[in-house]
Each structure stands twice: as structure tokens, then as C-alpha cells.
Amino acid sequence: MDERYPIGRFDVPEEVDGAKLTAWLYEIEALPRLLNQMVMNLGEDALQKTYREGSWTVKQVVHHIADSHMNSYIRMKLAVTENNPTISTYEEQLWAELADYTLPVEVSLQLIASLHQRWLHFLRSLTEEQLQKKFVYPNGEAIQIKQAIGLYAWHGNHHLAHIKQAIS
Numbered sequence: 620m621d622e623r624y625p626i627g628r629f630d631v632p633e634e635v636d637g638a639k640l641t642a643w644l645y646e647i648e649a650l651p652r653l654l655n656q657m658v659m660n661l662g663e664d665a666l667q668k669t670y671r672e673g674s675w676t677v678k679q680v681v682h683h684i685a686d687s688h689m690n691s692y693i694r695m696k697l698a699v700t701e702n703n704p705t706i707s708t709y710e711e712q713l714w715a716e717l718a719d720y721t722l723p724v725e726v727s728l729q730l731i732a733s734l735h736q737r738w739l740h741f742l743r744s745l746t747e748e749q750l751q752k753k754f755v756y757p758n759g760e761a762i763q764i765k766q767a768i769g770l771y772a773w774h775g776n777h778h779l780a781h782i783k784q785a786i787s
Contacts, residue, residue, distance in 0.1 A: 622670060622671040622674075622784065623671070623674075624777070625670075625777070625780035625781065625783075625784060626773070626776055626777055626780050629769065629770050629773040629774075629777075631762060631766050631769070631770065632766065632769065635750075635763075635765045635766060635768075635769065639769070640750070640765055640768060640769075642772075643768045643769045643771075643772035644739060644742060644743065644768065644772075646772035646775060646776060647735060647738070647739060647742075647768070647771060647772050647775065648735065648739055650684075650731070650735060650775035650776075650779070651728070651731050651732040651735050653779055654681065654684065654728065654731065654775075654779065654782075655728055655732070657779065657782050657783070657786075658677060658681060658724055658728070658782060659724075659725075659728070661677065661724075661786065665677065665785075665786055666678040666724060668785040668786060669785055670781040670782070670784035670785040671784070674781070674785075675715055675781075676785075677724075677782050677785050677786065678720065678721075678724055679715045679720050680778050680781055680782055680785075681724045681727045681728065681731075681782075682715070682719065682720045682722070682724070682727045683711060683714070683715055683778070684727070684731060684774075684775065684778055685727040685730045685731050685734070686709075686711075686714055687711070687771075687774060688731065688734055688735070688738070688771060688774075688775075689730075689734060690709065691738075691767065691770075691771050691774075692734060692737070692738045692741070694706045694754050694767070695738075695741070695742070695754070695764050695767060696741065697754060698752045698753060698754040698764050699745065699749050699752055699764070703752075703753050703754070703755050703761065704754050704755065705754075705755045705756070705757060706754045706755065706756065706757075707757075708756065708757060742764075742768060745764065749764065750763065750764050750765040750768075751763050751764070751765065752764055754767070
């Protein structure tokens with residue numbers, strides 16, 4: 620197993636059917652609860668554990684999930700309201716070194732729970748036409764909203780696996 624990708628890499632599917640989309644939305648919905656169950660009762664020593672040498676701590680992973688999913692929510696809203704917008708990337712590693720990553724994990728757990736509630740309400744309201752809208756990465760690669768839903772369902776599970784590795 621590659622410790623960087625304990626559940627494997629995400630392969631963007633060309634076609635996304637309704638069953639797959641429903642499953643991904645359920646995974647996005649479940650993430651706050653699963654994350655909460657996994658980290659809420661951890662002490663500071665456990666929150667400082669890493670899943671592999673040189674990786675982020677459990678605490679940094681939780682804060683990263685909040686940052687990443689906020690960015691995704693905004694990217695998807697941009698895609699619905701603009702024509703193939705080019706999105707901004709961010710330096711994840713540098714963000715993980717900023718002062719807000721020292722806050723208690725409860726801050727990001729609350730943020731993730733609220734964010735996912737709004738995000739899911741938004742996603743479940745989208746028409747098939749809206750789900751096909753795209754946003755574009757700075758390198759020119761485009762992804763449909765419905766494909767990005769899969770990416771972020773995977774992203775949450777990917778980091779849950781990292782946390783499990785770290786605390787096991």
C-alpha cells in the first residue's frame with residue numbers, strides 16, 4: 620500500500636450515473652460524522668501523530684479538510700454561476716503551516732459540519748445541466764461538477780484513511 624494514497628488515487632470517470640452520484644453525496648454527507656467520531660476524543664499527543672514520516676499531523680489533516688472543502692464549494696458555485704471559470708489553486712503545504720492550523724480541531728470539525736450541510740443542500744439542488752458545468756484548473760484541465768463531487772467524496776475518505784493510519 621502506498622501510504623500517501625491508502626485508498627488509491629481517484630480516477631476521474633468520463634461518465635457519472637445517478638447511482639454513483641448518490642453514493643458520492645452520501646459519502647460527503649457522512650464525512651463530518653465519521654471525522655468527528657475519529658478525532659473528537661483524541662488527546663493532543665494523538666493529534667500530533669503523523670500517518671507517515673514527513674506528513675501532516677492529524678490536527679493539520681482536519682484543518683486541511685476544512686480548507687479544501689471550502690475551496691471546492693466555492694469552485695462549484697463559480698462553475699454554476701460563470702462560464703467555465705478558471706479557478707485559483709492554493710499552496711496546501713504552506714496553508715498547513717499557518718497559525719490557524721494550531722487551533723483546536725473542534726473549530727474545523729464545526730466548520731466542516733456546517734459547510735457540508737450548505738454544500739449538500741446546494742449540490743442536491745443542481746439540475747443535470749448544472750452538474751455538467753465545469754471549472755478549469757490553471758493548467759487548462761477542466762472537470763465537471765458531478766466529477767468533482769466524486770473527487771471530494773474520495774478526498775474525505777482519503778484523509779479519513781490517513782487519520783486511521785496515524786492513530787492505529
